[in-house]
Amino acid sequence: MSARGVSRRGFLAASSALGGAALLGTLGGCSKQAADARVSFLNWQDYVDPTLLPDFTTKTGLDVGYETYESNDALEERLAAAGVIRKGGRKATTFDLVVPSTDLFRRLREADALQPLDTSVVTEALLGNLAPEMRRLEVDTGNRYAIPWGTGTTGIGYDTSVFSTPPTWDVFSDGTHAGKMSLLAERREAFAAALLALGKDPNTTASADVDAAADLLTRFAANARFDSAGYLDALADGTVVAAQGYNTDVLQARKRNPKLAFTIPPQGGTRWVDLLCIPKDAPNPEGANRLVAFYLDPKISATNAAYNLVSTGNQAAREFVPAELLSDPSVFPPESVVATLTEIKDLGAAGDLYDAAWERVTKARA
Structure with missing residues (x-):
């Protein structure tokens, strides 16, 4: 596979953060004309092997309309702008399938915006292909509403010719490489870096912790830019030597620049799961369920894993995943690293703390 110059979670530009308290709802309005022959799929940029959807069409006769976004904040903004749930009802949805990460998935569930999978x-035989921990997800135990599309970690991508030892989150406080570092432009991930550097829980709701993290993040921002869109290219061409990033992105950059490596600092990192799910008023739920079933095929899943360098x-797909991918700790971390990872959770109304603190950080950066 040739290296690609766009981030799995970044393409056009880093999105501006959307308030965590924004009520999510319907996913846009459209007619249902020709819906039975087409599946509308909204997914992360550059997150599907290019052979998979044509293969699905060949096998089912269903065309797939594929649209993309670059961050969870951008997805939330798009869904909220499409129309919110109100007591008076719900607009019809445009999309048959979406792929939110777990914290956004939880909000969609709470907003009654998703429908159960058609068993x-x-x-159950297909769902049995999933790893046990994927059957026990806190947000969807038993996979009633979703299956994992991909799962990975957030840590630091770095240039081994610059750093003799893997950097920690404290590197962003050090002005030695000012102007050649970046942090993700996604508020909860950026705050996770600062909170982990402080030895705090990335899901803390203590205002003192969030304020302290905002102060530290402001110091980070004096040395590093916020970038969810271009950091893959910047790492690959050497204009950035340390970047908070998703493991999948750093591995793509490494294909172009073998001096790059990915690390989860000893302070810890975050773990994410992107979930394939069906909006409640999807125009073509039958087609959507068929695509979910298609993706549960171990060989199909393995093909996407190999293309995206992702778990x-x-x-059951591991039998078909290249051995070099299975043995790469950046993709399949050892248990000692897994124990240091935290999943970012939706904090409900307490998320307002992060929204206000993020606004302070970005204003200070401007």
Whole structure:
């Protein structure tokens, strides 16, 4: 596979953060004309092997309309702008499938914006291909509403010719490489870096912790820019030597620049799961369920894993995943590293603390 110059979670530009308290709802309005012959799929940029969807069309006769976004904040903004749930009802949805990360998925569930998977199509036998931990997800135990599309970690990508030892989160406080570092332009991930540097829980709701993290993040921002879109290219061409990033992105950059490496600092990192799910008023739920079932096929899942350098959470697929990928600790970290990872959770109304603190940080940076 040739290296690609766009981030799995970044392409056009870093999105501006959307308030965590924004009520999510319907996913846009459209007619249902020709819906039965087409599946509308909204997914992360550059997150599907280019052979998979044509293969699905060949096998099912269903065309796939594929649209993309570059961050969870951008997805939330797009869904909220499409129309919110109100007591008076719900607009019809445009999309048959979406791929939120777990914290956004939780908000969609709470907003009653998703429908259960059809167990006559997405059978228990197919779900049995998933790894046990993917069957026990806190946000969807038993996979009633979703399956994992991909799972990975957030840590630091760095240039081994610049750093003799893997950097920690404290590197962003050090002005030695000022102007040649970056942090993700996604508020909760950026705050996670600062909170982990302080030895705090990335899901803390203590205002003193969030304020302290905002102060530290402001210091980080004096040395590093916020970038969710271009940091992959910047790492690959050497204009950035240390970047908070998703493991999948850093591994893509490493294909172009073998001096790059990915690390989860001893202070810890974050773990994410992107979930394939069906909006409640999807125009073509039958087609959507067929695509979910298609993706649960171990060989299909393995193909996407190899292309994106990602774990898909499909345990049965490991038989077909290249050995070099299975042995790469940046993709499949050892248990000692897994124990240091935190999943970013939706904090409900307490998320307002982060929204206000993020605004302070970005204003100070401007």
